[in-house]
Amino acid sequence: MSEAREVTVGVVGMNYWGPNLARNLDRLDGCRLAWVCDRDESVLDRHRSAYPGSRFTTDLDDLLADEGLDAVVIATPVPTHAPLARLVLEAGKDAFVEKPLALDARDANELVAIADAADRVLMVDHLLVYHPAVRKLKELVDEGTLGEVFYLYGNRQNLGIVRPDENALWSLGPHDISVMLHLVGERPSEVSATGESYLQPGVEDVVFGRIRFPSGILGHLHLSWLDPHKMRKMTVIGSERMVVFDDMETERKVTVYDKGPIPRTETYGEYIQVRSGDIHIPKIPAAEPLRIVCERFVQAVRDRAPTPSDGAAGAIVVEVLEAMSTSLAESGRPVALSPRGAAA
Amino acid sequence: MSEAREVTVGVVGMNYWGPNLARNLDRLDGCRLAWVCDRDESVLDRHRSAYPGSRFTTDLDDLLADEGLDAVVIATPVPTHAPLARLVLEAGKDAFVEKPLALDARDANELVAIADAADRVLMVDHLLVYHPAVRKLKELVDEGTLGEVFYLYGNRQNLGIVRPDENALWSLGPHDISVMLHLVGERPSEVSATGESYLQPGVEDVVFGRIRFPSGILGHLHLSWLDPHKMRKMTVIGSERMVVFDDMETERKVTVYDKGPIPRTETYGEYIQVRSGDIHIPKIPAAEPLRIVCERFVQAVRDRAPTPSDGAAGAIVVEVLEAMSTSLAESGRPVALSPRGAAA
Amino acid sequence: MSEAREVTVGVVGMNYWGPNLARNLDRLDGCRLAWVCDRDESVLDRHRSAYPGSRFTTDLDDLLADEGLDAVVIATPVPTHAPLARLVLEAGKDAFVEKPLALDARDANELVAIADAADRVLMVDHLLVYHPAVRKLKELVDEGTLGEVFYLYGNRQNLGIVRPDENALWSLGPHDISVMLHLVGERPSEVSATGESYLQPGVEDVVFGRIRFPSGILGHLHLSWLDPHKMRKMTVIGSERMVVFDDMETERKVTVYDKGPIPRTETYGEYIQVRSGDIHIPKIPAAEPLRIVCERFVQAVRDRAPTPSDGAAGAIVVEVLEAMSTSLAESGRPVALSPRGAAA
């Protein structure tokens, strides 16, 4: 790595998640945190002592004008993601954007087009995709260990932070949607969502979402911040095996069940029978997803290495969120997604 | 009880659930199992030695013609529920029908009308409504312990019996739907359902259903016989407390969480805050629901005592199932239920 | 099996566990339940209808005098085990005795000697040894999967039946002691036990026992019928793997942990490090231990096949119980067991 070119990055938005990104990028070999930026001077002041080698500014233009700067990390409030990312890309720099990439699919796809045209990196912080447990799930799916994937569902429930300005779908949904899209590897054909607002008018506290894929695979989401259980779980049902990723467990993140239906051709009679075999809990490395995602971004900046959460992946997540919002407003009416390409 | 009039009942359909009903009725004080009926002579033969005091027949007409017989219990295949119940009621006898009451709402409501007109008892075997844990839930809701009920959801999942002729909605759904309607006590205004068939074309293995009530309460169902978890769970979220009924637990059937949002008027700032207090697990009596439901039926036959699973209750469950089936066939399109009375 | 000689057995003692043995033996191919015996006529009457082909008597001598009878199963109160087993063996018949085999080691070893001299089968109902999960444990130990076995411990706790005439050691201990001796395969060198009587003077409600084996393996027992947890668990720690048998689980009876210390030779520094790998939960067949133990006894009667709970195994369990009782009375003083052979 010592031979590799050093990548320089700036972080914009130091109020919530930005400090975590800054800290991780600062520690990475081959990466230099050149700039720390926030509109609020007092926010900047809280971080000055931690990064004595970085320059601090309240003006994004300072970063955009710095010819030595390779990339900008955008951790500002959600509505600013798309406009800031556009500025960054148009300034010829690579961009890493907090999730969601944008508030609507049109903006998201425009960003993808701009990045493609200029050969810039556009990457979205779909953190969970880099979680070692999700990588295990992806491996189990891709190697065929699960057999044919039938359906999958996510539970993200808790009595937790109630956002005043973002509903449970936009706040909690990007995690599970990005993982589902990553695991299935298909562009969804149709989605729907229902939910209800109990605490604040127009801000759904609980949302049930559904994603249908062309192959017949079904995805289901249960999202809520008004729940007695604390759940962060993804279950994938295949014809040969079933697997559960439970992020509330420490030692048992992934459980593989060797159980499923017995194909009718192997049994007699009209009933379909089921079988239940061993249960296996593979050791999942303790690697920190946030560190991995930062490494992957730096690598992408350096050598254009592809990532599983590039702009295109981020844009589909936004398309799903947007279509689900439409469905949510119409009591769960199914909403079709345009075939790939049509949206751009 | 010794002074009370003895009630005489006959059981029709001894192949699957009928024997459990016969055994419980036979043991009840004040009840005499007068007839055991099944179309299949060999099925009858399996039960003759257990009920030496009962008469056995393959012909339902024998029961209908017996003037001394008060009531008939119908435990035959689902498609025959409605026609047989009609015969029983028209013969002037009280009827107890396995769930679901009928295959469509029209038939179900006609049965209710016939029973009402003739002042006959029509009761449906919504067993779970008589479960001591559900009675506890009902008490918590009705006494206001939960505060305002926001939403509730049921999980009925397992790797279990795959029915060739009934989908997960009709097979598993009546349990949760009957409990939700019982707890909420409102006629639903709209339902929807999505699902997918993986093992047999046209027979859904997994179904997600939604019930919307006029007051804004939302109910959600997760039904599946293709799942690694064995779950039989109902969660009710209220403004003051949350409660979970977990039927897989032996000692902890009902858990009451003293947690919820803090009303904004009591806090400062724009965020809604949450609080989390004690957890309470009340002792639930070990009484057998099947025994209770049989007792309640015999009591109803004797003195017309009302029950929480009368014909009207059973008919709404069928309306919900029917409307969900419509929604299921149209990819989850929301389906409105007619206001009460309109369906009859 | 159709060619095999039919074995005839009689069961003595039908008040508590005897009926279970009778029912299982009666159903076994190649076995005929010839006699059912109990001193109490009214007890016999409860079982007559279930075994129309068997002869009933209140007099054990009827069984002993029946030349066609191969074997007698003794399920009478514990103090009568040894005297009745002696009568059965001296009458030239094979004997199956409920646990414990006797109330003291001297009696137990005499029975072994009598059986050996007369070439009669003497088998003890150490049911758990035949549990498929224990057979899995034995396989893991014997095949070296666990590496070198370090120690093992059993938890048998509950808020349960409080015996007026038997303490927790004699009531609960034989299960875990028989399993430990079976797994380790060594004659213990020393035992100790401590406990306390809270509900009835002189009858210990909670007992902690310890077994030391010559190889250095340690066994520990936690026995209690005054406990909030319901536990039936055996944990075995080896140098390479650790395994837990939890009989309260339905689907996860046996869990194998691929974890343990890293031998110092493979690491640097003075600290011993540990490693933690996959967890595996092998499918355990649902076979009923009681049925298996009956089959094994019938087989032993037919062809002298050895069993893991023969008289010798049963006698060591009694020796351990007796020595633990001595220790219990002396506040946990360690009590040495005589080397093998010396006791006879």
Add this chain to the structure above:
Amino acid sequence: MSEAREVTVGVVGMNYWGPNLARNLDRLDGCRLAWVCDRDESVLDRHRSAYPGSRFTTDLDDLLADEGLDAVVIATPVPTHAPLARLVLEAGKDAFVEKPLALDARDANELVAIADAADRVLMVDHLLVYHPAVRKLKELVDEGTLGEVFYLYGNRQNLGIVRPDENALWSLGPHDISVMLHLVGERPSEVSATGESYLQPGVEDVVFGRIRFPSGILGHLHLSWLDPHKMRKMTVIGSERMVVFDDMETERKVTVYDKGPIPRTETYGEYIQVRSGDIHIPKIPAAEPLRIVCERFVQAVRDRAPTPSDGAAGAIVVEVLEAMSTSLAESGRPVALSPRGAAA
């Protein structure tokens, strides 16, 4: 608090636990971390930047000679606890000592006598005694909620750090022993312990200990760093209720079971029956024990307020550890503790 006299403390030993104590003391209102001391200059260097207002030294005499210093916190290796505490007390300063207070009871009791004679504070870091969950347990015991306490047992098991120089008894035992003594409030009359060394000769990896109290209460310890389960649990069985403190739980630290034996006088028949009622999980405040213990020490220094882990409490823990070590070396022989006062 602003009016209260400021307390000045120094911390000795910054290699392992000392930094945690220093950080907490430094943050406390009314306390000033005047000195940071370690024999190793390079260890000191790691902490200089964190405490710009404190003086650093490798020589304890600097602290002892500082007339403005009120108290010294000793977090050095265990064998140095007693000699350093003696120096501190003899220099007229208050002392806070990491557990265990000393390596033998004689030293511990001498320290108590010195502190008493000079009216100095001597406090031991029995952290768990200050845990909000243990305070809840103490309250349940003292208020009689549990009824008569019968027995209690601790499980401290894990696959964890294997100490080369300290066995599981001395390393893990002080936690549970201090809690047991605190809850029971009696001086133990007799102890015993058994264990075995598997990884290093003479260093026990697993220890089972027993404490007998004059009132008949029994305490039992299961200590191991070679175990597949991670357990940190204390169970207390009373005549009216049973309570479990499980420190591995986040939301359910303390569970109170309203279950127990039914006194014979209230039932008929010879059997003792049991009853099982509600389960209650009180909300336990999230307060940090380490912060509380530091606050209590500062308070004691300021106004001589008594604490539940004073020198006398710490000395009994050492007496128990020492007597258990004797028992451990003699295969579990019970070892009597001298009545109170005799040891001094």
